[in-house]
Amino acid sequence: MRKITFFLLATIAGLVGLFSYRTSFGEAVPQARPAEAATPSPAPPPTLVAGGRTVDGDAIFTEYGTVQVRVTFAGERIADVAVLQKHTVHEHSLVLNELALPQLREQVLQAQSAEVDTVSGATATSRAYLDSLQSAIDRAHTR
Amino acid sequence: MTPDRFPLPRPRDGVLGRAVTAALACATVLVVAALWLSDGGPAALRADGTGLVTAARLTGLVAADMLLLQVLAMARVPWVERAWGQDRLARIHRLLGFTSFWLMAAHVVLVVAGYAASTDTGVLAQLADLVVRYPGMLLAAAGTMLLALVVALSVRAARRRVRYENWHLLHLYAYLGVALALPHQLWNGAHFVTSPAACAYWWTLWGGAAAALGVFRIGRPLWLSRRHRLTVGEVRHEASDVYSVYLPGRRLDRLAARPGQFLTWRLRTGRGWSRAHPFSLSEAPRADRLRFTFRAAGDDGARLAGAAPGTAVLIEGPFGTLTEGRRRGERVLLMAAGIGITPMRALLEGMRYADSELTLIYRARSAEELVLRDEIDAIAAERGAQVIYLPGPPPPGRISWLTAELAERYADHEALTHLVPELSGRDVFLCGPPPWMAAARAALRLAGVPARQIHDERFGW
Numbered sequence: 001m002r003k004i005t006f007f008l009l010a011t012i013a014g015l016v017g018l019f020s021y022r023t024s025f026g027e028a029v030p031q032a033r034p035a036e037a038a039t040p041s042p043a044p045p046p047t048l049v050a051g052g053r054t055v056d057g058d059a060i061f062t063e064y065g066t067v068q069v070r071v072t073f074a075g076e077r078i079a080d081v082a083v084l085q086k087h088t089v090h091e092h093s094l095v096l097n098e099l100a101l102p103q104l105r106e107q108v109l110q111a112q113s114a115e116v117d118t119v120s121g122a123t124a125t126s127r128a129y130l131d132s133l134q135s136a137i138d139r140a141h142t143r
Numbered sequence: 144m145t146p147d148r149f150p151l152p153r154p155r156d157g158v159l160g161r162a163v164t165a166a167l168a169c170a171t172v173l174v175v176a177a178l179w180l181s182d183g184g185p186a187a188l189r190a191d192g193t194g195l196v197t198a199a200r201l202t203g204l205v206a207a208d209m210l211l212l213q214v215l216a217m218a219r220v221p222w223v224e225r226a227w228g229q230d231r232l233a234r235i236h237r238l239l240g241f242t243s244f245w246l247m248a249a250h251v252v253l254v255v256a257g258y259a260a261s262t263d264t265g266v267l268a269q270l271a272d273l274v275v276r277y278p279g280m281l282l283a284a285a286g287t288m289l290l291a292l293v294v295a296l297s298v299r300a301a302r303r304r305v306r307y308e309n310w311h312l313l314h315l316y317a318y319l320g321v322a323l324a325l326p327h328q329l330w331n332g333a334h335f336v337t338s339p340a341a342c343a344y345w346w347t348l349w350g351g352a353a354a355a356l357g358v359f360r361i362g363r364p365l366w367l368s369r370r371h372r373l374t375v376g377e378v379r380h381e382a383s384d385v386y387s388v389y390l391p392g393r394r395l396d397r398l399a400a401r402p403g404q405f406l407t408w409r410l411r412t413g414r415g416w417s418r419a420h421p422f423s424l425s426e427a428p429r430a431d432r433l434r435f436t437f438r439a440a441g442d443d444g445a446r447l448a449g450a451a452p453g454t455a456v457l458i459e460g461p462f463g464t465l466t467e468g469r470r471r472g473e474r475v476l477l478m479a480a481g482i483g484i485t486p487m488r489a490l491l492e493g494m495r496y497a498d499s500e501l502t503l504i505y506r507a508r509s510a511e512e513l514v515l516r517d518e519i520d521a522i523a524a525e526r527g528a529q530v531i532y533l534p535g536p537p538p539p540g541r542i543s544w545l546t547a548e549l550a551e552r553y554a555d556h557e558a559l560t561h562l563v564p565e566l567s568g569r570d571v572f573l574c575g576p577p578p579w580m581a582a583a584r585a586a587l588r589l590a591g592v593p594a595r596q597i598h599d600e601r602f603g604w
Contacts, residue, residue: 011316014285018281018282018285023278028278029276090336091277092277095262099261121193121262
């Protein structure tokens with residue numbers, strides 16, 4: 001019985017320790033920003049294009065949340081892609097957003113189409129982004 | 144021809160109960176597999192860069208489900224106990240335990256490798272990131288370590304070195320490990336975060352398991368102990384290190400214990416009272432008294448043997464399926480070795496049989512170790528049972544159910560045919576040390592007794 005009391009107290013102490021950590025109640029610890037980004041990097045400014053017009057893509061629902069983009073066209077050219085909604089469901093989605101969304105934007109601006117490679121490991125995010133983008137392109141052309 | 148003097152009970156060997164519980168268990172695995180499928184599992188498995196993480200999810204889900212089943216297998220739910228018997232449940236628990244542990248290990252490796260690959264991070268950095276930042280992951284890491292500890296201690300080589308009581312105490316950490324691993328599933332698992340139905344299902348299942356534990360491992364034993372108020376009436380020394388404990392109590396007919404069953408006993412002596420011992424009833428249970436007989440091994444045996452009259456007793460049970468319910472025919476052979484006589488002694492008294500339909504073979508290492516012999520003789524004389532005592536050392540160099548003396552003259556199965564008339568038609572109930580039971584079972588099979596007529600329980604501690 002003495003042994004049991006000892007184990008019980010040690011276990012309770014361990015649990016108190018564990019539960020005093022912030023993630024133990026369902027919270028996530030935000031990602032640490034790399035040093036160069038310590039100054040809040042301004043959101044990619046909506047490129048001001050003379051005569052540019054913006055078209056919103058469809059909101060794409062996936063198991064990780066919703067993704068929607070806004071495309072700025074300068075004539076026929078894709079001048080910019082901004083993200084209106086992105087995956088939020090779990091911590092790893094946020095990591096993948098940071099990683100994949102800028103990369104996708106670069107590729108799209110270069111290729112001037114939604115037909116670019118998905119980012120490895122972020123397939124769902126990429127597909128949703130590109131689908132939303134494609135719907136915006138289609139809409140722009142049918143206007 | 145045996146006239147129909149008494150109705151034999153319908154064999155209640157639990158086939159239906161086993162089928163139903165096994166089907167339910169399989170259904171829970173199918174549900175998690177369906178969850179994974181509905182989220183596009185197989186497609187994501189092939190997709191660029193998400194294969195590892197998708198496989199990790201499947202292994203994690205199945206591992207968690209098996210952890211749940213393992214808890215339920217040990218929850219002492221009465222109808223599950225009746226269907227399977229505690230010995231088989233313990234073996235299933237062990238099998239599920241090791242399987243789920245390896246699935247869990249695969250889950251950890253796959254998640255870390257998959258996330259590391261997709262974010263271009265080192266494996267160790269990714270592991271640290273997961274544990275430190277993701278919700279519920281510190282708990283899950285602690286839970287994993289507890290489960291790893293429990294599994295390591297349960298590997299046979301390690302288990303032999305730890306005293307049972309200590310091993311059992313540490314094994315309880317598995318509950319904590321399982322519970323600590325649960326939150327991260329609900330907070331990070333995409334299925335549970337996005338689908339309220341899946342989330343509700345998971346909560347229901349785990350809530351149900353926790354409730355079953357509370358009711359059947361804690362509530363019911365306490366309630367039974369209170370209702371029957373068993374106390375130590377007398378501890379009687381039988382032979383060398385064998386003792387019988389007589390336990391008067393109230394309304395024991397309501398306990399519905401049957402001959403051949405065992406209970407888990409906690410004698411509330413001072414220090415060490417919390418240690419529970421499973422011992423068979425060594426006489427047919429009466430409405431006002433139970434009795435168990437045990438071999439006092441170790442210091443805890445001395446504590447039990449020294450229990451003062453009036454000591455309160457907590458019980459769990461009754462457990463075990465080595466009862467008349469397994470019986471298929473009229474003729475019976477009981478075979479006991481050593482302290483394995485206890486349930487056979489209860490069956491000898493409590494079974495239904497007519498003159499000369501029952502034979503008891505009782506093996507012991509010496510005539511002095513044939514405990515309970517006087518009462519066995521008395522019952523046999525009254526009921527017309529045949530008793531064959533086989534005292535003597537076992538043969539050197541081979542494992543046999545016989546004494547050395549008989550083993551010189553007969554093969555194992557020949558001895559059986561010589562000793563027991565009409566052997567092949569009998570139901571045989573076996574109890575003794577596991578190697579002895581294995582030898583006896585082999586001899587019975589060779590002598591033509593069908594496997595379905597051989598009844599035993601194998602506890603492997």
